[in-house]
Amino acid sequence: MFQEYAQFFFFLDIIAFLAAFLLNVVKGNRNILRLYFLQSFAVSVVLMAAGILEGAHGLLWVGALTFLIKCVMAPAFFFRILKKYGSSASSTQYLSLPFTLLVLLGLVLLAYSKVFLPLAPLAPEALGSLSLNIAIVFVSIFLIINGRAAFSQIIGILSLENGIVLLAAFVGIEQPLALEMGIIFDIVVWIVIVNAFIGMIYRQFQSLDTRELKHLTEE
Amino acid sequence: MMLTFLIALPFLAGAFIILLPAKKTRLIEAAVAVVALAELFLALSLLPQVLAEGRVEASQIFAIDVFGMFLMLVIALVGFFVSLYSVGYLRAEVAKGIIGARRVRQYFALFELFLFAMYLAVGTVNPVVMWIAIEATTLSTAFLISYYNKPSATEAAWKYIILNSLGLLLGLLGTLLFLALPEAKSGVSDWETLRAAATSFHPLAVKIAFVFVLVGYGTKVGLAPLHAWLPDAHSKAPSPISALLSGVLLNVALFAVLRFKGVADLALGDAVFTGQLLIFFGMLSLAIASLIIFVQKNYKRLLAYSSIEHMGIMALGFGFGGLGAYAALLHMLYHALAKSLLFLSAGNIFLRYSSTKLKNISGVLSALPVTGVLFFGGFLMIAGMPPFGIFTSKFLLLSAGIGAHPWVTGVALFLIALVFFGFFKHVTALAFGKPAETIEIGESRNPLTILPLVALALLIVFLSWRFPASLEMLIRLAAEQLILNS
Numbered sequence: 001m002f003q004e005y006a007q008f009f010f011f012l013d014i015i016a017f018l019a020a021f022l023l024n025v026v027k028g029n030r031n032i033l034r035l036y037f038l039q040s041f042a043v044s045v046v047l048m049a050a051g052i053l054e055g056a057h058g059l060l061w062v063g064a065l066t067f068l069i070k071c072v073m074a075p076a077f078f079f080r081i082l083k084k085y086g087s088s089a090s091s092t093q094y095l096s097l098p099f100t101l102l103v104l105l106g107l108v109l110l111a112y113s114k115v116f117l118p119l120a121p122l123a124p125e126a127l128g129s130l131s132l133n134i135a136i137v138f139v140s141i142f143l144i145i146n147g148r149a150a151f152s153q154i155i156g157i158l159s160l161e162n163g164i165v166l167l168a169a170f171v172g173i174e175q176p177l178a179l180e181m182g183i184i185f186d187i188v189v190w191i192v193i194v195n196a197f198i199g200m201i202y203r204q205f206q207s208l209d210t211r212e213l214k215h216l217t218e219e
Numbered sequence: 220m221m222l223t224f225l226i227a228l229p230f231l232a233g234a235f236i237i238l239l240p241a242k243k244t245r246l247i248e249a250a251v252a253v254v255a256l257a258e259l260f261l262a263l264s265l266l267p268q269v270l271a272e273g274r275v276e277a278s279q280i281f282a283i284d285v286f287g288m289f290l291m292l293v294i295a296l297v298g299f300f301v302s303l304y305s306v307g308y309l310r311a312e313v314a315k316g317i318i319g320a321r322r323v324r325q326y327f328a329l330f331e332l333f334l335f336a337m338y339l340a341v342g343t344v345n346p347v348v349m350w351i352a353i354e355a356t357t358l359s360t361a362f363l364i365s366y367y368n369k370p371s372a373t374e375a376a377w378k379y380i381i382l383n384s385l386g387l388l389l390g391l392l393g394t395l396l397f398l399a400l401p402e403a404k405s406g407v408s409d410w411e412t413l414r415a416a417a418t419s420f421h422p423l424a425v426k427i428a429f430v431f432v433l434v435g436y437g438t439k440v441g442l443a444p445l446h447a448w449l450p451d452a453h454s455k456a457p458s459p460i461s462a463l464l465s466g467v468l469l470n471v472a473l474f475a476v477l478r479f480k481g482v483a484d485l486a487l488g489d490a491v492f493t494g495q496l497l498i499f500f501g502m503l504s505l506a507i508a509s510l511i512i513f514v515q516k517n518y519k520r521l522l523a524y525s526s527i528e529h530m531g532i533m534a535l536g537f538g539f540g541g542l543g544a545y546a547a548l549l550h551m552l553y554h555a556l557a558k559s560l561l562f563l564s565a566g567n568i569f570l571r572y573s574s575t576k577l578k579n580i581s582g583v584l585s586a587l588p589v590t591g592v593l594f595f596g597g598f599l600m601i602a603g604m605p606p607f608g609i610f611t612s613k614f615l616l617l618s619a620g621i622g623a624h625p626w627v628t629g630v631a632l633f634l635i636a637l638v639f640f641g642f643f644k645h646v647t648a649l650a651f652g653k654p655a656e657t658i659e660i661g662e663s664r665n666p667l668t669i670l671p672l673v674a675l676a677l678l679i680v681f682l683s684w685r686f687p688a689s690l691e692m693l694i695r696l697a698a699e700q701l702i703l704n705s
Contacts, residue, residue, distance in 0.1 A: 118423030122399045137392065144385055150377070157384050164392050171399040175347055182351040183391075189358050190384065197361070197377055204370040213374040 040070035111135035136163030233331035255302035262295035307667025344409035386438025393431030439472035453523035458566025497538030504531030512641035543619035550612035582654035
């Protein structure tokens with residue numbers, strides 16, 4: 001990444017991390033969606049800005065598409081879901097808030113620990129961002145595990161994906177545009193499919209709380 | 220050209236089926252059967268060329284080597300039998316009023332897309348395309364797992380989507396870490412260039428990247444403790460889909476792990492680190508399967524846990540290396556065929572008994588004489604009874620481990636014996652005894668629910684008795700490729 005703009009990129013990375021962190025803490029699905037929007041916006045800006053600064057049209061396109069899908073399409077889909085099933089949807093966690101904060105702290109410390117020091121040569125000029133992106137990955141995984149609502153699990157997966165995209169951007173991996181499009185296409189199909197499943201779950205269980213999904217254990 | 224056609228054909232078939240009116244069921248069935256036969260023919264036609272040249276390229280992204288060819292043959296073989304059986308199975312379900320013509324069209328369109336994604340995963344030499352393809356297998360099968368629209372099926376499909384998406388994203392992270400290694404960053408497009416750059420990678424960074432790959436793709440392989448989705452998905456999907464999931468998809472995911480293992484071993488200078496990890500996860504899978512198999516109440520879950528056991532055995536073989544890798548590849552082939560036979564027979568049992576609960580099933584040998592013999596025979600094959608092929612592969616695999624890892628091999632042998640007793644207990648209760656009075660006696664008159672199974676059983680017997688030289692050479696070369704990379 002560009003040295004003269006390093007602080008700008010790091011600032012966007014911090015926004016993405018804070019969004020991932022707060023996703024684990026806030027109550028209410030609409031707040032979760034807003035945080036996801038914010039995180040995705042930061043990711044899109046990183047990609048577009050890098051594309052402009054590097055003169056890489058492919059990266060610019062990927063950034064624009066990311067914005068279109070993650071900041072426009074996905075929130076529109078999810079808002080529709082929340083409007084339809086909002087009354088039953090909750091965003092509580094299995095662990096209490098103090099325990100959740102403790103685990104999050106542990107995960108962030110792990111991301112900054114010596115364990116991942118061997119990855120330093122991947123981005124010697126953006127070491128802070130590398131650790132921060134690994135922290136986004138861990139914190140997002142925790143959201144998937146700790147969230148009781150199907151909606152939290154979906155946002156957890158998408159936040160994890162954002163963390164990986166940021167990591168790839170900061171270490172400077174560039175795949176041909178066709179491959180980037182392939183990954184984005186997979187994500188789009190994934191969003192459409194989970195939307196359909198959310199509807200199916202609600203129709204069959206009258207709830208989006210994953211604790212209600214116990215037909216398999218009762219068999 | 221042949222390779223491109225082999226990969227693209229199921230996609231074209233899926234698109235064609237979607238465009239057809241749902242009422243044209245016979246045309247859809249004919250398309251599925253023709254595509255299955257064409258795929259098998261194309262895969263077999265490609266084999267001599269791959270054996271002669273070592274690698275066949277269709278483009279910079281699509282090419283296969285001996286290892287990819289081996290997996291492609293497994294997909295084509297299992298895909299052929301499962302396609303034919305699916306036609307008969309869905310006809311029976313339509314006749315029973317369980318599904319209508321629209322659902323048949325939906326099933327076959329997704330079925331072809333699932334096959335396409337697997338062919339794509341093994342037919343590419345680009346790690347990112349492979350990831351896209353494996354992710355596509357998750358997306359195409361989600362609606363097949365929830366096919367019956369029951370709450371338990373939806374729940375199984377949800378678990379499948381979330382756990383596999385999580386796993387595959389970790390797999391993507393591992394993949395990107397490999398591609399981000401400073402020496403690889405410039406222009407890596409395939410495994411060859413990644414392997415060429417591997418010796419200059421930082422060993423600790425490679426270890427971290429491989430752990431992400433193993434945990435990520437290992438979730439899709441069904442290695443314990445990442446296996447939670449597998450018994451649910453396999454037990455809720457229609458039986459032919461369970462056969463494809465168990466017989467092929469798990470192997471495709473293991474293929475991805477082994478591709479990265481080759482790069483990691485070259486970077487680390489030996490196969491100790493990756494081997495030990497595979498041995499650990501293999502043993503854990505064996506242990507969990509051997510304990511849980513005893514308390515199973517559902518025969519499709521029983522088969523699913525058996526798949527976890529066998530993926531564990533394969534992981535052990537690849538972890539042992541040398542002869543173990545050859546044995547594990549042999550095991551992969553025999554397991555794919557025998558497990559497909561078991562799941563397809565289980566489909567016939569379900570069609571007759573309308574239940575997957577073991578307590579509701581008895582006297583299968585009386586009620587369904589041919590299916591009963593095939594199911595019981597399938598059990599003997601999968602359990603590794605001589606003279607069936609899995610006996611040979613297990614024997615070779617354990618022989619490979621006994622020298623360097625005597626304790627691991629001894630415990631593995633004990634666990635395999637435990638699985639046998641657990642499986643035997645359930646299978647005898649299911650096969651023997653008297654069927655309930657409400658159960659109709661005699662095989663179905665639908666030949667497509669029997670003939671593919673008989674042909675598959677005969678193929679397994681033939682391959683156990685006489686292994687074709689070209690197939691033996693393919694497995695040997697694929698094993699050598701895996702070992703040479705180590």
